[in-house]
Every structure is written in structure tokens, then in C-alpha cells.
Amino acid sequence: MDRTKWYVLTVGLLIGAIAVTLVKLGNPPNMGFCIACFERDIAGAIGLHRAGVVQYMRPEIIGLVLGALLASLFAGEFKSRGGSATFVRFILGVFMMIGALVFLGCPLRDVLRMAGGDYNAVVGFIGFIFGVGTGVFFLKRGFNLGRAEYSHSQAGGLALPLIMVFFLFLLLKATVFNPDAGGPLFFSAEGPGSMYAPLAFSLGAGLLVGILAQRVRLCLSGGIRDFMLIRDNTLLLGFIGIFAGALLLNIALGFFQAGFAPQPVAHTMHLWNFLGLYLVGLAATLLGGCPLRQLILSGEGDTDAAAVVVGMIVGAAFCHNFMLASGAMKAAAAGAAASPGGPGIYGQIACIVGIIVVAAIGFAFRED
Secondary structure, eight states: OOHHHHHHHHHHHHHHHHHHHHHHTTSOTTOSOOHHHHHHHHHHHTTSOOOTTSOOOOHHHHHHHHHHHHHHHHTTOOOOEEOSSHHHHHHHHHHHHHHHHHHTSOHHHHHHHHHTTBHHHHHHHHHHHHHHHHHHHHHHTTBOOOOOEEOSOSTGGGHHHHHHHHHHHHHHHOOOSBTTTTBSSOOOSSSGGGOOOOHHHHHHHHHHHHHHHHHHTOOHHHHHHHHHHHOOOHHHHHHHHHHHHHHHHHHHHTOOOOBSSSOTTOOOOHHHHHHHHHHHHHHHHHHTSOHHHHHHHHHTTBHHHHHHHHHHHHHHHHHHHTTOSTTHHHHHHHTSOOOSOOOOHHHHHHHHHHHHHHHHHHHHTBOO
């Protein structure tokens, strides 16, 4: 194995260990990092949804974007670019979030859940592989959202990083803008949103992982895609490293618990675990990167990736306002946190509609 692959594997081991350390310090179990869950919490923190148990301005997301920004600036790789079917990417981001919240996690959390012994995550991972495979099917038949154009000004590429700086300011200042409503920012008093590591460590972990992920181009959907297309396993080694690092530390700290149930913030409806991450894998392949990769690209100045990130945050609001997320209907009925209950009928319909719409985009954007 060459030096580059060893480097990617080592970075993965470090990220897996950081993720479990975040859990030890207070993050929800098997959720040291979860791009979808944390963007959902941010959506709640700024009042886009009112599911009171999943509202927190997650410093990890802020750190990921700013870490990628710093790494790309230092390496001379920051370039403002965009204009490649931007609104279509926004829509794909919305559906990618719907799939993730039907499953209850992004591809990164899926790996972390498997490393914690969650067999439901194995079902989801199989669905993710099939989703990426379907995306590769479209790529082989000429799928292309168009070429991004580079801007003469870097200002556009700084838009999302500056928004993240503003979010960090809000988190640190904790100003209540609307006393009658109690926010924003809104903070959960119970449930997953009330569980978090100390701010300094969360932000520092996000910055470090953002830097590392930017340098090695970490992307799970990209890794599976590259292996299917050209038998290159370089990016996959990063996630093998994440799994191994998280598994070893989970066992050492007594967090490992093998089985389908009970698992933290998970459900046992296997069809929807499969289809939820199938939708994520399909959308991520057409977008050119998984949810983590979209954050890293947005830190590098890619405004199309920033549109995906915003689409995911808006999608999270839709998921909880329209009861699409798994556990949402049960939680609403019980007045409790999003639980191991699977998706209700609305979430199931949304997932199927998402697969159909994303596949239609795959057909519609083929080059003749």
C-alpha cells in the first residue's frame, strides 16, 4: 500500500477516535459526528422547526466548514466557483436530508453506528451501496449537472463560511432576540439536542476534522463510486479507518453494544433503513459527494455545495414540520424525544417520492 493510502487510513483512524471522544464528552451515543443530525439541530436552533428535542447550534458543523476553509487557503486551493444547476442541487440536498432522517443518520454516522455494534446500520450501509451503484449507473450514461464557473471574486465562496462565523457568534453571545418566543437561538432541554460535548472541544474537533477531511478529500459515496468505476479504494480506506478507530475506542470505553435493539437514536424498520440510505447514496453520487464532502467543498469556496448544505438544513425543517423524520410522529404523540420509532406514513411516502424524483433528475440530466 502506497504512502497516500496509509495517510488516508491514518486520518480515518484519528477521526473515528475523535468521534467516540465527543460521545464520551457528552454528544449523543453513536453520534460523535452526524452531518444530517447536526444540521437538523442547527435548523431547530434558528427556529426553522420547533421539535424541541433536536435544537442546538452544533459547533462541529461550524468547525468542519471553517477547518476546510483554513486548509484550502493554506494550500492555495480556495476558489470561488458555482453555477452548476445550483437550484437542482438545493433540491437534491433536501431529498438527501429526507433520506438521512428516515434512516436517522448520514453516511458518516452510519459507519459510527456500525462501529458501536448497531446492526441496523449494516442494513442501511447495504442500501447506501445500492444507492451509490444506481448513481454510478446514471454516471455511466452521461449524467452531468453542468460545469461550475470560477468567479473573478472570492467573495461568493466566503458566503457560507461567514454565515458559520455568524452562527458561532450567536452561540457564544446567546442573545435572545425574541423574548416572547424564547429565541432564537433555541436550545433543547431534553433529548438528543440537549446532549453535547463542551463547546471548545466540539469546535476544535470540527476544525481538525475539517482540515483533515479537506486534505484527503474524504467522501464515502465517492469512495464507493471510485471503487465501482475504476477499482480505486483510496477514499474507502478513510472510512475503514474511521470504523476501526471508533470500534477500538468504543470497546475500550464500554460503549460497544451489538444487536438490532436497543440502539441509541435508531429504529429496526429494516426496509426504511435500507431505503433511507439508498436515497442518500443516490443523491450523493449525483451531487458528487456525501453530506460531509458537501460541507468541506463549501469551505473551499464551492457555492453549489453551499446550496446543498442549505438544502439539507431546509430539508431538516421540512422533515420535522411535516412529520417525515423517523420517530417524529411517535414523539409528537408522546411529547417526547425522537425515539427508536421508524418513519410514519408521511416519511415513507416522502422517501419513495424522493427516490423517484432523484432518479428522474438522473435521467433528465444525461448528456446525449
